[in-house]
Amino acid sequence: MPTAAAIEPLLRAAGLRVTRQRVAVLAVVHEHPHADTGTLIDAVRAELGPVSHQAVYDVLQVLTDAGLVRRIQPSRSLARYEARVADNHHHIVCRGCGTVADVDCAVGAAPCLTPAEAHGFEVDEAEVIYWGLCPACAAPTRANH
Amino acid sequence: MPTAAAIEPLLRAAGLRVTRQRVAVLAVVHEHPHADTGTLIDAVRAELGPVSHQAVYDVLQVLTDAGLVRRIQPSRSLARYEARVADNHHHIVCRGCGTVADVDCAVGAAPCLTPAEAHGFEVDEAEVIYWGLCPACAAPTRANH
């Protein structure tokens, strides 16, 4: 778990003001990869005491714009955030419980894939989400045969 | 645009009852690929007269479960639906205006990609979303140099 001392330079390097709330939110995202907004708000409050949800939403937006965190939002799921931003890795999402796991990208740099026909779009990122069942959710289905 | 006569067999083949609402919704999804829920509701009402939003939500859910339409939901976007389901194609989303375009999948069948390390997940689909700027949204940025 990153300490406040480790988080501060990240904020300053991104040209952002350093506040208790920002340090706490960024630390919490590091601690809880793929956590949804509600979980993050709870975790921040556990650390700082009362903090408005609005502050957390604002901070997440700012951190996302600054490239310090990445927002992911699989269908039918709340927004989730992760602090792993340097590489262009991907995700596996469980259709059963919604758990998210990281998958390394073979290429590493975005966009790791390029479309065959881009319709004139300027593509800068290829986001890949693998859908399936995690080991826990897949187990019961084995009883079907 | 598919006629009611062309839509009906699709519903019956999927083992679904045929109702005016279902025919209209499925036709509208064919007509407006990648349209969001609000647009679909408006289009259905333009065709049938007053229809509850609830009916449209229900029908879309049923059609999705039956595999007649596919739901896509890029981050920061409302749910969108498309009727192209046979192939495992992908999408390009414009960061500027949210426009969605289809991209053919080189492989065709799901999952077209398999993760290097699946953490024990049973993967059945790889969803790829390319992010970038459509020609219209990219144009203004050219004035920057």
Next chain:
DNA sequence: CCGTTTTTCTTGAATCAGTCAAGTCTTTGA
């Protein structure tokens, strides 16, 4: 170290896609 400026946080209300529940109507199959 202090005041000013700028940005951020708090408070409280509002929005809006999507969901729930109960009752009525339509489709299907006999």
Next chain:
DNA sequence: TCAAAGACTTGACTGATTCAAGAAAAACGG
């Protein structure tokens, strides 16, 4: 044509996210 099963309508509700205005805190020049 009739009964049973499934769909649709109505109306209220939920819950994540956003808006707006004022209070507080950080940055910066003096």
